[in-house]
Amino acid sequence: xxxxxxxxxxxxxxxxxxxxxxxxxxxxxxxxxxxxxxxxxxxxxxxxxxxxxxxxxxxxxxxxxxxxxxxxxxxxxxxxxxxxxxx
Amino acid sequence: xxxxxxxxxxxxxxxxxxxxxxxxxxxxxxxxxxxxxxxxxxxxxxxxxxxxxxxxxxxxxxxxxxxxxxxxxxxxxxxxxxxxxxxxxxxxxxxxxxxxxxxxxxxxxxxxxxxxxxxxxxxxxxxxxxxxxxxxxxxxxxxxxxxxxxxxxxxxxxxxxxxxxxxxxxxxxxxxxxxxxxxxxxxxxxxx
Numbered sequence: 001x002x003x004x005x006x007x008x009x010x011x012x013x014x015x016x017x018x019x020x021x022x023x024x025x026x027x028x029x030x031x032x033x034x035x036x037x038x039x040x041x042x043x044x045x046x047x048x049x050x051x052x053x054x055x056x057x058x059x060x061x062x063x064x065x066x067x068x069x070x071x072x073x074x075x076x077x078x079x080x081x082x083x084x085x086x087x
Numbered sequence: 088x089x090x091x092x093x094x095x096x097x098x099x100x101x102x103x104x105x106x107x108x109x110x111x112x113x114x115x116x117x118x119x120x121x122x123x124x125x126x127x128x129x130x131x132x133x134x135x136x137x138x139x140x141x142x143x144x145x146x147x148x149x150x151x152x153x154x155x156x157x158x159x160x161x162x163x164x165x166x167x168x169x170x171x172x173x174x175x176x177x178x179x180x181x182x183x184x185x186x187x188x189x190x191x192x193x194x195x196x197x198x199x200x201x202x203x204x205x206x207x208x209x210x211x212x213x214x215x216x217x218x219x220x221x222x223x224x225x226x227x228x229x230x231x232x233x234x235x236x237x238x239x240x241x242x243x244x245x246x247x248x249x250x251x252x253x254x255x256x257x258x259x260x261x262x263x264x265x266x267x268x269x270x271x272x273x274x275x276x277x278x279x
Contacts (some may be wrong), residue, residue, distance in 0.1 A: 030132035
């Protein structure tokens with residue numbers, strides 16, 4: 001999205017923009033957000049009663065089958081045995 | 088780098104890796120927008136999650152031929168607005184009581200140093216704006232969106248955007264001028 005062609009900014013606006021960007025860029029991004037998101041998506045899928053879909057998503061995220069089962073167990077709160085038995 | 092269009096199509100087909108790449112592309116924008124509006128890192132991290140969970144949930148409604156940013160900005164500002172309003176309603180009265188109870192206490196040297204921190208002053212200045220003004224100021228100055236783009240994202244008239252921006256800018260400058268000796272002109276550009 002480029003704003004400059006439609007709304008040229010004055011010098012004060014440019015300085016204020018730099019100042020505020022500088023402030024916010026000092027804040028660190030959260031760690032492990034991606035892992036958390038992908039696990040939450042798998043969890044959401046199993047809560048929607050689509051266990052196979054959840055497992056499918058886990059295997060995409062973790063190509064190794066045993067890690068996929070462990071991820072699924074972690075995401076759903078079910079034991080590893082339960083995850084293996086229901087799929 | 089794979090473009091958003093292909094990643095949206097892949098996510099629509101159930102490719103979780105593509106969703107992860109969309110997250111990588113846009114996480115900084117979503118998180119920093121949320122943080123600038125809410126001022127709360129933990130709540131902003133949760134909001135980042137929520138925004139991408141919604142993207143996954145509603146991915147079939149997303150048109151891959153249109154840019155994703157406006158959709159993400161709309162979700163982020165809506166979630167941040169709800170969070171700030173809810174927090175003001177339920178938590179602020181308790182904070183006011185706590186502040187009133189601790190009013191007579193002297194500040195420690197650490198607290199004084201913290202209060203002198205110019206970035207803390209900026210944070211307080213942003214927080215002093217109404218949430219409606221704050222959202223417009225953040226989208227205009229931090230995200231570099233035009234007035235027209237902000238109007239489209241927030242679905243409000245251009246005149247309203249201009250008015251909120253004008254009063255928000257005035258309040259921000261006034262707060263910064265009165266609270267500290269910050270020279271905006273001396274701050275170097277570091278945003279990436």
